Amino acid sequence: MDPLLLLVQALNGLQLGVMLFLLAAGLTLVFGIMNLVNLAHGSLYMVGAYFMAAFQAWTGSFVLALLLAVPATLLVGVAVELIVLRRLYDRDHLDQVLGTFGLILFFNELVRVIWGPAALFVSMPQALSGTVVLLPGAPYPVYRLVIIGVGLAVAAFLSWLVTRTRTGMLIRAGASNPTMVAALGVDIRLLFTLVFGLGAALAGLAGAMAAPLLSVEAAMGDGVLILTFVVIVIGGIGSIRGAFVAAVLVGIVDTVGRAFLPILLREIFNRQVANAAGPALASMLIYVLMAAILVFRPRGLFGAKG
Amino acid sequence: MIGRILALGLAAVLAASPAMAQDKVKVGFIATFSGPGGVLGKHLHDGFMLGIDHSGGKLGGLTPEVIQEDDRLAPDVGLQVAKKLIERDKVDVMAGVIFSNVMMAIYKPVIDAGVPFISSNAGPSPIAGAQCSPMFFSTSWQNDGAHEAMGKHAQDKGYKNVYLMAPNYQAGKDALAGFKRFYKGNIADEVYTTVNQLDYSAEITQLRAAKPDAVYVFYPGGMGINFVKQYGQAGLTSQTPLLSAFTIDSTTLPAQGDAAIGTFTTAFWAVDLKNPVNEKFVADYQKKYNDIPSTYSAQAYDTALMLNAAIKDAGGKVSDKKALADALKKTSFDSVRGGKLKLNNNNIPIQNFYLLETVKRADGKLVSSVRSTVLTDHKDAYSKDCAMK
Numbered sequence: 049m050d051p052l053l054l055l056v057q058a059l060n061g062l063q064l065g066v067m068l069f070l071l072a073a074g075l076t077l078v079f080g081i082m083n084l085v086n087l088a089h090g091s092l093y094m095v096g097a098y099f100m101a102a103f104q105a106w107t108g109s110f111v112l113a114l115l116l117a118v119p120a121t122l123l124v125g126v127a128v129e130l131i132v133l134r135r136l137y138d139r140d141h142l143d144q145v146l147g148t149f150g151l152i153l154f155f156n157e158l159v160r161v162i163w164g165p166a167a168l169f170v171s172m173p174q175a176l177s178g179t180v181v182l183l184p185g186a187p188y189p190v191y192r193l194v195i196i197g198v199g200l201a202v203a204a205f206l207s208w209l210v211t212r213t214r215t216g217m218l219i220r221a222g223a224s225n226p227t228m229v230a231a232l233g234v235d236i237r238l239l240f241t242l243v244f245g246l247g248a249a250l251a252g253l254a255g256a257m258a259a260p261l262l263s264v265e266a267a268m269g270d271g272v273l274i275l276t277f278v279v280i281v282i283g284g285i286g287s288i289r290g291a292f293v294a295a296v297l298v299g300i301v302d303t304v305g306r307a308f309l310p311i312l313l314r315e316i317f318n319r320q321v322a323n324a325a326g327p328a329l330a331s332m333l334i335y336v337l338m339a340a341i342l343v344f345r346p347r348g349l350f351g352a353k354g
Numbered sequence: 355m356i357g358r359i360l361a362l363g364l365a366a367v368l369a370a371s372p373a374m375a376q377d378k379v380k381v382g383f384i385a386t387f388s389g390p391g392g393v394l395g396k397h398l399h400d401g402f403m404l405g406i407d408h409s410g411g412k413l414g415g416l417t418p419e420v421i422q423e424d425d426r427l428a429p430d431v432g433l434q435v436a437k438k439l440i441e442r443d444k445v446d447v448m449a450g451v452i453f454s455n456v457m458m459a460i461y462k463p464v465i466d467a468g469v470p471f472i473s474s475n476a477g478p479s480p481i482a483g484a485q486c487s488p489m490f491f492s493t494s495w496q497n498d499g500a501h502e503a504m505g506k507h508a509q510d511k512g513y514k515n516v517y518l519m520a521p522n523y524q525a526g527k528d529a530l531a532g533f534k535r536f537y538k539g540n541i542a543d544e545v546y547t548t549v550n551q552l553d554y555s556a557e558i559t560q561l562r563a564a565k566p567d568a569v570y571v572f573y574p575g576g577m578g579i580n581f582v583k584q585y586g587q588a589g590l591t592s593q594t595p596l597l598s599a600f601t602i603d604s605t606t607l608p609a610q611g612d613a614a615i616g617t618f619t620t621a622f623w624a625v626d627l628k629n630p631v632n633e634k635f636v637a638d639y640q641k642k643y644n645d646i647p648s649t650y651s652a653q654a655y656d657t658a659l660m661l662n663a664a665i666k667d668a669g670g671k672v673s674d675k676k677a678l679a680d681a682l683k684k685t686s687f688d689s690v691r692g693g694k695l696k697l698n699n700n701n702i703p704i705q706n707f708y709l710l711e712t713v714k715r716a717d718g719k720l721v722s723s724v725r726s727t728v729l730t731d732h733k734d735a736y737s738k739d740c741a742m743k
Contacts, residue, residue: 050563053560053563057556160388165387165388165393166393167390167606167609168609169609179589186559186562189587189589260583261553261580262580262583263576263583263606264609265579265609267390268576271552272552304556306547306556306557307556307560310545327548330548331548
C-alpha cells in the first residue's frame with residue numbers, strides 16, 4: 049500500500065469527517081439536551097443547500113450566498129422548533145420519530161414545489177476551484193481543504209462556546225440534567241430554541257458548503273442523516289467533543305475502508321469475489337465500528353449522561 | 355327543470371353508446387414523478403404530450419385521455435398503479451416507465467391483461483430475450499445499447515487501459531458487462547460503489563493513482579451529478595477522458611455545470627441530430643417547456659408518434675387490443691432518430707448509437723453534441739433468445 053495514497057485518503061476522510069461533524073454537533077445537542085429524536089435534521093442540511101443555490105443564483109456571489117444561507121436556515125430551524133417540535137418534547141420517542149419523519153416528507157416535497165424536480169447547480173468561487181499539490185504527485189482540490197479549515201474553525205468555536213461561556217455552561221448542564229436546570233430557574237424553552245437554532249445553522253452551513261460538491265436535490269439529506277446518527281451514537285449523545293472525535297473517526301474509517309478494503313480482499317480472494325464483497329463490506333464498516341464501540345462503551349465515547 | 359332532466363338523460367344515453375367510447379383512447383402513463391428521479395418523469399411526460407400536440411392533439415384521430423400515475427421508483431407502487439390503470443380505468447394502452455425494476459414488476463401483469471404496452475425508456479434484458487411478447491414494444495432501447503456503444507468507441511479509439519466504475523446493483527453490473535462486450539483492452543480496475551453514494555473523493559484518489567487511459571462510468575441521476583462535478587474538481591477531465599452512459603444528459607447538465615464540458619457519452623439520439631423530425635421536436639420542446647429535451651423526452655415523443663400511426667392504421671378501433679398490437683408491430687412513422695423506426699424481432703428498435711461530447715452552446719447552455727456514429731443499425735444481444743419472428 050502506497051503511504052502517500054494512504055495520506056491523501058486520510059485527508060479525504062478528515063474532510064468527510066468535519067462535514068459530518070457540522071451535522072452531528074447540532075443533532076447531538078438537540079438529542080442530548082432536548083431529549084428529542086430529530087429525524088428532520090437532514091432536511092435542514094438540504095434546506096441549507098437549496099438556500100445556497102437560490103441565493104447564489106440571486107446574488108451571483110458564493111460568499112454572499114453562504115452568509116445569507118446560514119441565517120436563513122437558522123430561521124427555518126427556529127420556525128420548525130416553535131411550530132412543530134415544541135409540541136413533541138413531552139411525547140415519547142416514537143411520536144417524535146413519526147412527527148419529524150413527517151417533516152422530512154414535508155420538506156422534500158416543499159423544495160420540489162418551490163424549485164422543481166431537477167437538481168440545482170452551485171458553483172464554487174473561481175479562486176477555490178483549482179487543485180494544489182500538497183504532496184508530490186497528489187494534487188488536492190483547494191475547496192476540500194477549505195471545508196476542512198471551516199470545519200475545524202467551527203469545532204474550535206463550539207469548543208470555546210461550550211466550555212468557556214455561560215451559555216455553554218447551561219448547554220452542558222442541560223445535557224446532563226435538563227430537569228435540574230429548569231428547576232434552577234433557567235428559561236429552558238429559550239435554551240431549547242437557542243440550541244435548536246444553533247443546530248439548524250450548523251446543518252445549514254454543512255449543506256451550503258457541500259452544495260458545490262454535490263447534487264442539490266430533494267432528499268439529499270436522507271442518506272447523510274443515517275451517518276450522522278452513527279456519529280452521535282459513537283461519540284456519545286450530547287457531547288460536542290464526542291461528536292468531533294466520532295465524526296473524524298467515521299469519516300476516516302469510511303473513506304479508507306472504501307479505498308483499500310477491496311484491494312485487501314483481492315489479496316485473499318479472486319477478483320470476482322473481491323469486487324462483489326468489497327463495496328458491501330466497506331459500506332458496513334462504520335456500523336461494525338459502532339457496534340464494537342458500543343460493546344465496550346455502551347454510552348459512546350464521551351457520553352454525557354450516566 | 356324538465357330541460358335539465360332531459361339533458362341528463364341524453365348525456366347518460368350518449369355515455370353508454372359504444373360510438374362515444376370509440377372517439378377516445380385511454381393511455382395509462384406510468385413514470386417516476388416524485389423524489390430525485392422525478393425530473394426524468396417530467397421529461398418523459400413532456401415529450402409524450404408534445405408528440406400528441408404534433409399529431410394534431412389526437413392519437414390516430416381519437417381524443418387522447420392520458421392518465422398519469424407515479425410509481426415513486428418503487429416496484430410495488432408501480433404494480434399497484436398498473437393494476438389500477440388496467441382494472442379501474444380500463445386503459446386501452448400502457449406507456450412510459452423509466453426504471454427497469456419497476457418495468458420487471460409490472461411487465462407480466464400488463465401483458466397478461468392483454469393491454470398493448472410501449473416502453474418509453476426501460477429495456478431490461480429478460481424482456482428483450484426469452485420473455486419477449488407480441489404485446490410489448492419499445493421506442494427506446496435495450497439497456498445495454500449505450501454501454502456497448504461506449505465499449506466499441508473505447509476499442510476503436512485504441513484505449514489500452516480503462517478504469518470502470520458503477521453503482522453496486524444489477525444495472526451497474528449489466529452496464530460494465532455491456533461495455534466489456536465490445537471493449538477488449540485491459541481493465542485497469544473495476545470499482546462498484548454504494549448506491550446513492552454522495553462523495554467519491556476516495557474512489558477518485560485511487561483512480562488517479564492507477565493512471566488509466568480513460569475512465570468509463572455509469573452513474574444515473576444524482577450519483578452522476580456528484581461524480582462528474584467531483585471528477586472535474588479534481589482536475590482530471592482534461593487529463594483522463596471521462597466516458598459515460600446515462601450519466602450526462604440534459605436533465606443532469608444544469609446541475610453538473612462546466613465540470614461536464616469535454617466529457618463523452620453514447621446515446622441513440624442527441625439534441626443536434628440532423629433530421630427534420632428532430633429539428634421540429636427540439637425547437638418546439640424548447641419553446642413549450644423552456645427546457646432542453648433529453649433522450650427521455652425524445653423516446654416518449656416517439657411513443658406518441660408510434661401510437662398515433664398505429665391507431666390510425668387500426669382504423670381507430672382501440673377496443674380490439676390484438677389488432678392494435680398488430681398495428682403497432684406493422685406501423686411506420688418518422689422517428690426523431692431520422693427515417694422510419696425499425697423494430698427488431700423482439701419489438702425493440704434497431705438503431706444507431708452516437709458518440710456525444712458535452713459542449714457549451716452559443717446560448718451558454720450545456721448540451722451533448724454528436725461527434726460520430728459508433729454503432730450502425732445495432733441489434734441488442736438478447737434478441738436471439740426471443741422466440742418471436
